[in-house]
Amino acid sequence: xxxxxxxxxxxxxPVFLPNALLLDYLRRYTEHFGLREHIRFGxxxxxxxxxxxxxxxxxxxxxxxxxGKQTSHVFDAVMVCSGNFSEPSLPLQCFPGIEGFxxxxxxxxxxxxxxxxxxKRVLVVGMGNxxxxxxxxxxxxxxxxxxxxxxxxxxxxxxxEHGYPWDMILNTRLMSxxxxxxxxxxxxxxxxxxxxxxxxxxxxGLQPENSWLVREPVLNDDLPSYILxxxxxxxxxxxxxxxxxxxxxNCPEEEPIDIVVFCxxxxxxxxxxxxxxxxxxxxxxxxxxxxxxxxxxxxxxAVLGLIKPLGAIMPVAEMQARWVxxxxxxxxxxxxxxxxEKEVNEKxxxxxxxxxxxFDEVLKTEWLVYLDTLASFIGAxxxxxxxxxxxxxxxxxxxxxxxxxxxxxxxxxxxxxxARQAILTQWDRVLKPTRTRVPAGSSSSFLSLxxxxxxxxLLAAVVFGFL
Numbered sequence: 409x410x411x412x413x414x415x416x417x418x419x420x421x422p423v424f425l426p427n428a429l430l431l432d433y434l435r436r437y438t439e440h441f442g443l444r445e446h447i448r449f450g451x452x453x454x455x456x457x458x459x460x461x462x463x464x465x466x467x468x469x470x471x472x473x474x475x476g477k478q479t480s481h482v483f484d485a486v487m488v489c490s491g492n493f494s495e496p497s498l499p500l501q502c503f504p505g506i507e508g509f510x511x512x513x514x515x516x517x518x519x520x521x522x523x524x525x526x527x528k529r530v531l532v533v534g535m536g537n538x539x540x541x542x543x544x545x546x547x548x549x550x551x552x553x554x555x556x557x558x559x560x561x562x563x564x565x566x567x568x569e570h571g572y573p574w575d576m577i578l579n580t581r582l583m584s585x586x587x588x589x590x591x592x593x594x595x596x597x598x599x600x601x602x603x604x605x606x607x608x609x610x611x612x613g614l615q616p617e618n619s620w621l622v623r624e625p626v627l628n629d630d631l632p633s634y635i636l637x638x639x640x641x642x643x644x645x646x647x648x649x650x651x652x653x654x655x656x657x658n659c660p661e662e663e664p665i666d667i668v669v670f671c672x673x674x675x676x677x678x679x680x681x682x683x684x685x686x687x688x689x690x691x692x693x694x695x696x697x698x699x700x701x702x703x704x705x706x707x708x709x710a711v712l713g714l715i716k717p718l719g720a721i722m723p724v725a726e727m728q729a730r731w732v733x734x735x736x737x738x739x740x741x742x743x744x745x746x747x748x749e750k751e752v753n754e755k756x757x758x759x760x761x762x763x764x765x766x767f768d769e770v771l772k773t774e775w776l777v778y779l780d781t782l783a784s785f786i787g788a789x790x791x792x793x794x795x796x797x798x799x800x801x802x803x804x805x806x807x808x809x810x811x812x813x814x815x816x817x818x819x820x821x822x823x824x825x826x827a828r829q830a831i832l833t834q835w836d837r838v839l840k841p842t843r844t845r846v847p848a849g850s851s852s853s854f855l856s857l858x859x860x861x862x863x864x865x866l867l868a869a870v871v872f873g874f875l
Contacts, residue, residue, distance in 0.1 A: 466706030
């Protein structure tokens, strides 16, 4: 689900890649498509400014620095791909007493290895993916680990129903149809029910305060068992720090600590751009479809990856790039400025209602809906109804199965001949790295396959009969 749409993971790769294998995959991709010669490593972008005749050409003056030497360039178009993890947010003013704390504290971005926690009493402030991962690693060597969270969080295991990967079960067109068409209260009730099937979040101190708001789920397989075994303790928000301790809200006793890790997220920043290029208001960049500054005379600058989809980021960034490149070439047109600005403002208001507004919540969006929207702009969105007439097996797999990125290479620009086969064999690639031992006498999967296909056909008849 995290692969690029025309380059599946090697068959022997696991479903969820550790950092070394992800780097290996990116290197394979770069080599396969001959990209290495077009990449300049060790270069810093100092500034990006409009060319004097920008209104006519849309060009940009770009200054880079390498080896202490600055060089000026003129580019016809620019993609800003710095993402949303470039500038750490460390709001120390929100934590009374931190200036007198005698222990060590740092932002999660500075974390490299758990050895720093050896034998220490550790407090992790914040409960995103980074915070929980750091707490789990720290608990294996630290004397004590606590996680402080004000809002709580939904926790998902990578190992989902029947042992399958979570995103291949949840990110399907059928599930998206249900989530986007059910009444809000019913949809949230189903969400709460689903995540609490693994364990009751309230019993573990994790239940989000406003459970009706959509929060980015935390992916971690270890936290519940580590809470059960006492390795990690969940605490409420920090009230104040003392010399060598911390006091939490609604907890009168002080907790001694040695190290504080602030997992307080990141801020949106473009230090190489003029403020008028990308408007950042209340820590949010005003971008049409999270990509284009709506006020530019020429759409020759785009921001990629500044989004937090409820799914894999790589297919989203790739789809953004495919759309942007066609806009740059003049093959896709953007709406008028007024239309784009209106949508940007409405999107912010809707995100406040659905997601709850914090410094990064506006960046979150429904993964499949967003991919389909951009794909429709370039003519790459698959037609399930059309395929049902010409290729029923593929249509059913696309609708009921995982929305793997290969779906967006079945047609349109950049069509890939291997897309159909990649979709139909996606479960084989998921299971091959795990089926390293086959018990003797295991039953054939043929009958199971017939059962599954039969159920899918029956469900398809019902669904499409009432659509």
